[in-house]
Amino acid sequence: MRNGGHNGRPERRGPPGARLPPAPGSASAAAFTLIEAILALAVAALLTAVIASALIGSLRAENSARLQQRAGNLLQTVQTGLWLTPEAQPALTNLPPDWDSSVANVEQGEGSNLVFWTVVNIWPLSRPSLVFSLYRQEQPLPPK
DSSP: OOSOOTTSSOOOOOSTTOOOOOOTTSTTOSOOOHHHHHHHHHHHHHHHHHHHHHHHHHHHHHHHHHHHHHHHHHHHHHHHHHHHOSOSHHHHTTSOTTEEEEEEEEEESOGGGOEEEEEEEEEETTOTTOOEEEEEEEOOOOOO
16 A cells, blocks of 8 residues: 555655644644534523622622621611610611611510510611611610
8 A cells, every 4th residue: 555545545644753734624733623623602501690690799798798888887876866865767867878777666575574665677778688786675664
């Protein structure tokens, strides 16, 4: 088979040890097949989706941490106001306009075990499901 290869084509020869480029139309030609291109696009899309998901998750966590920090500061201000005045409403007048609040008076127990609580709830208007509460036990009123 000096003049022909295994498929009838002439053999390609060069200097000893030299690498020759593959012949056009051979199976080892340096080109992507359609399947390889589709797989590369699928892997790129998958990586993009994973990175976007992680980025969105970290942004949500950062926003939630910022809201919790702000709520803690606001509750501390409300608690100081409650310490200075017995009424809860004046303590809530300094809330920012993007926050809302409610105050409830709660009785717990019965008879001599009756306990009175003032419950102050605050929440950001952007996330009304995120409610922060402050509970203050009140002194019972003397019996009449």
